[in-house]
Amino acid sequence: MGGGLLALLLGRWNKNLPRWIALYTLSIAFIALLSFWIDHSQSAGISPPSSWIIDYQHEWIPSFGISFHLAIDGLSLLLLVLTSFLGILAVLCSWKEVTERVGFYHFNLLWILAGISGVFMAMDLFLFYFFWEVMLIPMYFLIGIWGSKNREYAAYKFFIFTQASGLLMLLAILGLYFIHGRSTGVYTFNYFELLGTVLSADTAFWLMMGFMIAFVVKLPIVPFHSWLPDAHSEAPTAGSLILAGLLLKTGAYGILRFVLPLFPEASLNLAPWAMGFGVIGIIYGAILAYAQTDLKRLVAYTSVSHMGFVILGIFAFNELALQGVVMQLVTHAISTGALFIMAGMLKERLHTREIDQMGGLWHQMPGMGAIALLLVMASLGLPGLGNFIAEFLILLGAFKANVWLAVLAATGLIFSAIYSLRIVQKVFFGPPEKVGPVPDFSWREMLIMATLTLSIIWLGVYPQPVINTVRPMINRLEQVFPARNPKHSPVLQAKPSIKDKYQVQKHTADDDT
Incomplete structure (x- = not known):
């Protein structure tokens, strides 16, 4: 985000500076993440890999149970490396294509990538929704300002589809927040605390659908796909690269991270339809x-x-x-x-x-x-x-x-x-x-x-x-959804064990070493 603000400010004096700032910022991020991935892979070869590699939590709005909570596991790490890698290529392919409002362009580009990175790390559901929305506005500008002939139509359509579905997810997050608070006396948006929330079958289904619709619209899945061809055809090249390479992946990530662990029984009932x-x-x-x-x-x-x-x-x-x-x-x-x-x-x-x-x-x-x-x-x-x-x-x-x-x-x-x-x-x-x-x-x-x-x-x-x-993440999901029996009917573990399986393991860099 800091790189985006710097590109915006310096772009008023020199058109080339935002390009170099964006390239430098993303290159540093990519090198750091790639080095961390290599170190983690080497340490995993010596000892069994941990489910959660990094966990950072700081109180943000404690009166509402909101914290600045970021955590990284194998899936998050892999997607963060992919984000910085494609971000570098997005800057390079825009080098000569974008000649107007260069500072504002790279500001939006870097803020989209910052929002995507936040989505892949946020372990507080309020914070997750914040980053989810951070992705939306810059992409709207990217399509609407630097797109092709019908760019305004495509930008509006993208905004309406993703914003409407995102509001359904917000309602589901609030529903889960209040149900968990009333049943436990603790009102929190902490992902690991909400994993143990006891829900009736009907409530779990409707809350799950709030999340699910937001994620399948972003993925997208038929019949929620019609925004994607318009957005791609009108977006600049870098916009299409980020849409296909990263924004769509946030939908799949959301299902893996939130829908399946938070609503296991409802997910099983939805599985035949989803497939x-x-x-x-x-x-x-x-x-x-x-x-x-x-x-x-x-x-x-x-x-x-x-x-x-x-x-x-x-x-x-x-x-x-x-x-x-x-x-x-x-x-x-x-x-x-x-x-x-x-x-x-x-x-x-x-x-x-x-x-x-x-x-x-x-x-x-x-x-x-x-x-x-x-x-x-x-x-x-x-x-x-x-x-x-x-x-x-x-x-x-x-x-x-x-x-x-x-x-x-x-x-x-x-x-x-x-x-x-x-x-x-x-x-x-x-x-x-x-x-x-x-x-x-x-x-x-x-x-x-x-x-x-x-x-x-x-x-x-x-x-x-x-x-x-990603094997530790997959193992966690397998423990929530054990292998199907001969009748292809998954047998679910007891509800309290789900929270235990996902409980975060805090590590410092020295511990990993």
Whole structure:
């Protein structure tokens, strides 16, 4: 946040300073988080990994039970590293694209990333909602000011969908707060205290739906997805990168962190419906992706399809599926984010996003064509690339939970091959359109795409560091949702044990060492 304020202030005197401030701020954050991740991985190899790596709590508004409570486990750490990594690339891909109000642009960019980081760490539900809203306003400005022709419509639609669903979550948070206070005499927004709240079945269902609607709108899941293609198609390149790579992930994170642990019985009852909607999203998103002629809308609908795999895996309630979910969050952020960056590069050169007006570009841009081919192969789940690991694990886990839904979800891989190959055929092959000379990658663009390409290959060849990092979190969820019996009916542990399983373990840096 401090970097954003500095960029805003100095941007009045020099347009280049905000770019360098944002790049420096995010680079420092990325290096620090990456070093911490490596150190944690090494220490975990010596001793069993702890559920919670860092816990910090300070009283904020004690009269209302509100505290400034941040904690990091493996899932949070992984997503924080991803946030800073994609943030750096967002600054780099905006270097020449954004020329007006540069200071205010980078202010909004850094505040979005700050809000996302807060969402991944907040362990006080009031604080979580605060960071959830911090993400909203800067993204609204990012789309509404620096977007394309219909940017105002897309910004309003994004705001209405996310704000309305966020208000439902606020009501659910307040409901949980008052119910817990009346039953225990302690009014608190502390996540770990609220885990033990005793709720009737009907109350738990409606409170869960308040959280769930907010998260599936942000994910998004059919039928709450219609804001996403408009937002993506009108947002600047960095906005699309952050939307696909990070904002969508906050929805999945919210389900894993809040919905399942806080409302385990209600989650079990919702599971068949959630998995069904996930499968619908996989197939429906893929079909609509194939029908698009706007390149950015096409890639946006692929996100709807890929996020269907996420909701399918979450509600399968087993280790394989949850490992696949985490892998999907990371690999989708990289591969789809890279496709949006490439779409921005093509628009900058051709001044259009219509794939019918492209074609025959391979000979002029062989470097971009080769990278595009690899990225669409990743999107369709080619073995050896990260997306394959993610979708394979999700389908294996879903097969354990519901055979027929897993089979239907697997057909989405066929559809993904069709729309992915169509991108390459329409843009880089086929009859060439009458366009002038088109330059290939610049050095800055090559650096961005090479980084993303190597990342998706690394995740496909060696995903174990990611899986090891999130294993303690997955083990916690498994203890709340033990393996299904032969009738595919999960057996739930006693309610009081849920809070015990999630109880925070405080560590200092010296303790970890």
